[in-house]
Amino acid sequence: MTDTTATRPVIEARDLKTHFQGRTGIFTALAGVTPPVARALDGVDISIREKEIVGLVGESGCGKSTLGMSLVRMYQPTSGSITFSGDDITHVEGRKLKDYRRQAQIIFQDPYSSLNPRLTIGQIIEEPLVIHGIGSATERRAKVERALDLVRIPAAENIHRFPSDLSGGQRQRIAIARALVLEPRFIVADEPVSMLDVSIQASVLELLDELSRELGLAVLYISHDIATVGYICKHVAVMYLGRIVEEGRAEDILAQPLHPYTQRLMAAIPRMDPGEVPERVELRGDVPSPMNVPPGCRFSSRCPYATELCRAVEPDLTDQPGGQRVRCHIHDDRAAKARPELERPQAGRITEIEDAGLLAQTAG
Amino acid sequence: MAPARTRSPALARDLARLDERLSAKPAAHLKVNGLSIGYSTLRGRFHAVEDVSFEVRAGTNLGLVGESGCGKSTVVKALMGLLPEFTGISGEALLDGQNILGLSDAQLEPIRWNRISLITQSAMNSLDPVYCIGDQICEAILAHEKVGKAVAWARAEEMFALVGLPAERLYEFPHQFSGGMRQRAVIAMALALNAGMLLADEPTTALDPIMQSQIMSRIRGIHEHMRRSMILVTHDIAVVAETCEAVVVMYAGKVAESGPTADVLERPLHPYTMGLQNAFPRLPVRGQPRQPLISIPGTVPNLLLPPSGCRFASRCPFATDLCRTTAPQLHTVGAQSAACHYTERADEFRAAAARPETWRNMRVGA
Ligand SMILES: Nc1ncnc2c1ncn2[C@@H]1O[C@H](COP(=O)(O)OP(=O)(O)O)[C@@H](O)[C@H]1O
Ligand SMILES: Nc1ncnc2c1ncn2[C@@H]1O[C@H](COP(=O)(O)OP(=O)(O)O)[C@@H](O)[C@H]1O
Ligand code: SF4
Ligand code: SF4
Ligand SMILES: [Mg+2]
Ligand SMILES: [Mg+2]
Numbered sequence: 001m002t003d004t005t006a007t008r009p010v011i012e013a014r015d016l017k018t019h020f021q022g023r024t025g026i027f028t029a030l031a032g033v034t035p036p037v038a039r040a041l042d043g044v045d046i047s048i049r050e051k052e053i054v055g056l057v058g059e060s061g062c063g064k065s066t067l068g069m070s071l072v073r074m075y076q077p078t079s080g081s082i083t084f085s086g087d088d089i090t091h092v093e094g095r096k097l098k099d100y101r102r103q104a105q106i107i108f109q110d111p112y113s114s115l116n117p118r119l120t121i122g123q124i125i126e127e128p129l130v131i132h133g134i135g136s137a138t139e140r141r142a143k144v145e146r147a148l149d150l151v152r153i154p155a156a157e158n159i160h161r162f163p164s165d166l167s168g169g170q171r172q173r174i175a176i177a178r179a180l181v182l183e184p185r186f187i188v189a190d191e192p193v194s195m196l197d198v199s200i201q202a203s204v205l206e207l208l209d210e211l212s213r214e215l216g217l218a219v220l221y222i223s224h225d226i227a228t229v230g231y232i233c234k235h236v237a238v239m240y241l242g243r244i245v246e247e248g249r250a251e252d253i254l255a256q257p258l259h260p261y262t263q264r265l266m267a268a269i270p271r272m273d274p275g276e277v278p279e280r281v282e283l284r285g286d287v288p289s290p291m292n293v294p295p296g297c298r299f300s301s302r303c304p305y306a307t308e309l310c311r312a313v314e315p316d317l318t319d320q321p322g323g324q325r326v327r328c329h330i331h332d333d334r335a336a337k338a339r340p341e342l343e344r345p346q347a348g349r350i351t352e353i354e355d356a357g358l359l360a361q362t363a364g
Numbered sequence: 365m366a367p368a369r370t371r372s373p374a375l376a377r378d379l380a381r382l383d384e385r386l387s388a389k390p391a392a393h394l395k396v397n398g399l400s401i402g403y404s405t406l407r408g409r410f411h412a413v414e415d416v417s418f419e420v421r422a423g424t425n426l427g428l429v430g431e432s433g434c435g436k437s438t439v440v441k442a443l444m445g446l447l448p449e450f451t452g453i454s455g456e457a458l459l460d461g462q463n464i465l466g467l468s469d470a471q472l473e474p475i476r477w478n479r480i481s482l483i484t485q486s487a488m489n490s491l492d493p494v495y496c497i498g499d500q501i502c503e504a505i506l507a508h509e510k511v512g513k514a515v516a517w518a519r520a521e522e523m524f525a526l527v528g529l530p531a532e533r534l535y536e537f538p539h540q541f542s543g544g545m546r547q548r549a550v551i552a553m554a555l556a557l558n559a560g561m562l563l564a565d566e567p568t569t570a571l572d573p574i575m576q577s578q579i580m581s582r583i584r585g586i587h588e589h590m591r592r593s594m595i596l597v598t599h600d601i602a603v604v605a606e607t608c609e610a611v612v613v614m615y616a617g618k619v620a621e622s623g624p625t626a627d628v629l630e631r632p633l634h635p636y637t638m639g640l641q642n643a644f645p646r647l648p649v650r651g652q653p654r655q656p657l658i659s660i661p662g663t664v665p666n667l668l669l670p671p672s673g674c675r676f677a678s679r680c681p682f683a684t685d686l687c688r689t690t691a692p693q694l695h696t697v698g699a700q701s702a703a704c705h706y707t708e709r710a711d712e713f714r715a716a717a718a719r720p721e722t723w724r725n726m727r728v729g730a
Binding site (some may be wrong): 059060167169197198199200201202203205206224225226227228230231250251254255256264265266267268269270271272273274276277280282283286287 | 431432528542544545572573574575576577578580581599600601602603605606629639640641642643644645646647648649650654656657658659660661663
């Protein structure tokens with residue numbers, strides 16, 4: 001095994017924010033009210049090295065795709081910075097942006113709609129080369145064959161077939177080949193196996209894992225299917241409402257999470273062994289809208305342990321003795337010391353929530 | 365929880381009577397024998413379900429699992445009488461002894477929702493967008509019980525409390541609900557008449573993990589408490605492990621294996637069940653080594669041209685010439701049964717199936 005801890009990150013983001021301007025309805029326009037802003041991604045740090053797959057988990061709408069899209073510059077971040085191989089690419093435009101996009105690719109969830117049904121497999125994979133003006137026809141053909149090779153699809157038999165001739169798993173391999181043909185150094189895999197049957201998910205995950213090592217790729221693996229993350233990621237980050245609430249080694253995050261949200265998320269996963277079924281505390285309400293982020297800790301509107309301190313002060317992501325990083329007042333006493341008049345939450349102590357108003361606010 | 369509104373003594377009495385009548389309903393028993401279902405399509409007629417038999421004992425949950433397209437929803441639709449016209453159905457489904465297959469709408473009327481109810485994957489399909497949710501639940505109650513609207517509404521309020529929704533939201537329309545709330549509303553509706561048999565077709569698949577777990581907990585809790593029977597359709601074998609006493613594993617329209625859940629998951633007889641287990645992602649457990657994730661190579665056969673032998677043969681690492689020519693019968697071993705020629709070699713197969721090479725060396729290409 002090679003030690004990669006010394007190498008510089010391929011991609012690194014600092015305090016990255018991507019906000020979306022809400023649409024102006026007729027009423028807000030008439031009233032002269034500015035439409036609300038969706039704080040989809042609201043201050044995230046992340047860094048991925050060569051040959052590393054970082055897992056990103058969290059419920060739908062928490063901003064995972066927004067982070068992925070911002071990192072590959074399909075979305076323009078509102079603030080913060082993205083560094084790629086040491087170069088700041090947060091605001092690059094034109095040729096430089098095109099150059100960057102060649103090296104940073106994204107694979108989407110749906111292998112059924114992401115491939116153009118009128119093009120052959122060969123044409124689909126060649127298309128990005130044509131767009132980027134790379135190589136002669138013969139050179140491109142060789143690159144297409146190599147990409148198919150990499151995803152373990154026999155080129156000769158498949159290059160003239162259409163997506164409709166292929167199974168879901170094969171289509172997802174084609175989508176990966178299409179991303180690889182540009183020889184990127186960084187890939188965002190956004191729920192790449194979520195639409196595939198469980199019986200074939202493993203082969204696509206294994207492929208990602210092998211490719212990352214063979215080609216030295218940095219990969220951000222996004223998934224709401226948390227159990228899959230443990231198989232290919234060493235490092236996992238958990239997002240809630242636009243921010244990372246916990247991160248660390250996969251085995252720690254999945255098997256011994258510290259943040260109340262991560263704990264509930266992991267407990268939610270059904271267990272095969274009846275002896276392993278954990279306690280499942282009921283959470284209040286639904287995930288709040290990113291247009292209506294609760295004050296203080298973002299999880300406080302649903303957290304079973306929330307106290308006044310949680311509603312007043314947002315916790316920082318802090319290092320824990322075990323190496324995890326956690327954003328919760330239970331695991332960081334600084335806020336409690338600064339505001340001793342506010343009650344501090346305690347692990348496992350379920351608090352009562354007074355506000356029916358919060359329920360109405362969060363059910364969006 | 366929402367404050368219960370004060371009910372007049374008369375209303376409270378009528379509601380108590382309705383509740384009592386409904387909870388006195390016995391759990392249903394269902395026996396499906398030789399169920400085959402053929403769809404007519406432009407490309408020809410094919411059997412989406414073939415010779416499927418199983419039994420749901422009164423007061424128990426049965427899990428129906430298998431890859432997408434293997435015929436799970438088709439079975440459920442047949443039981444609810446929801447298959448399209450011109451679908452060929454044979455076999456029988458005895459609900460407490462009465463065959464409910466092939467009944468007319470008029471004959472089904474007293475059965476649907478009253479004796480057998482359904483939660484589908486997409487709550488939106490079960491709800492009418494133009495009526496408020498409360499009215500929809502009341503309508504189902506009023507169609508089967510001779511009570512006033514106020515009593516039906518009070519029952520709907522109780523059902524909402526059961527699934528953790530505030531009573532005042534009964535006045536709202538489906539579009540005002542989030543996905544998780546809508547799914548809970550559909551569950552409230554399916555439970556309103558306390559039918560003896562609940563069919564739940566992927567009731568939480570479209571939802572986030574925490575919502576999935578909270579809704580499944582409620583369904584489990586309500587079912588244990590009221591001792592109902594349920595068929596739970598899912599592709600998640602861990603949900604079955606947590607919820608169902610018995611399981612039926614389907615493959616390409618047929619039953620591959622069935623039996624008590626604990627037995628089937630611990631000692632699968634059918635190579636497909638072994639493959640499903642290998643492919644199923646699990647959370648790591650501290651200090652325990654973990655099996656690698658292994659996928660099943662190949663794809664489900666085209667049902668328009670079903671293979672002549674075992675339907676799993678093209679993906680089975682243990683297939684022989686016999687398998688490719690002759691369809692296996694169901695073999696019974698203890699409480700389990702499996703459609704495989706080699707059930708007596710299951711121990712050997714299980715050991716081999718746990719090794720990734722066994723599946724990887726098959727040259728079929730996923
Ligand atoms: N292009 C967009 N315009 C406006 N809002 C968006 C856009 N993309 C995402 N959002 C909003 O940002 C939030 C995060 O979305 P997303 O990143 O897709 O979450 P996830 O991938 O975790 O499900 C959601 O509330 C979503 O509605
Ligand atoms: N109304 C229909 N007409 C024709 N074919 C159908 C119809 N409904 C389902 N099918 C086909 O029948 C097979 C079984 O489908 P289904 O019962 O929905 O499977 P599952 O629920 O296990 O995913 C699939 O091949 C599907 O395409
Ligand atoms: S800071 Fe408070 S509300 Fe936030 S997760 Fe910790 S205990 Fe819960
Ligand atoms: S009958 Fe043959 S092909 Fe079918 S599952 Fe058994 S061993 Fe495999
Ligand atoms: Mg997403
Ligand atoms: Mg289905």
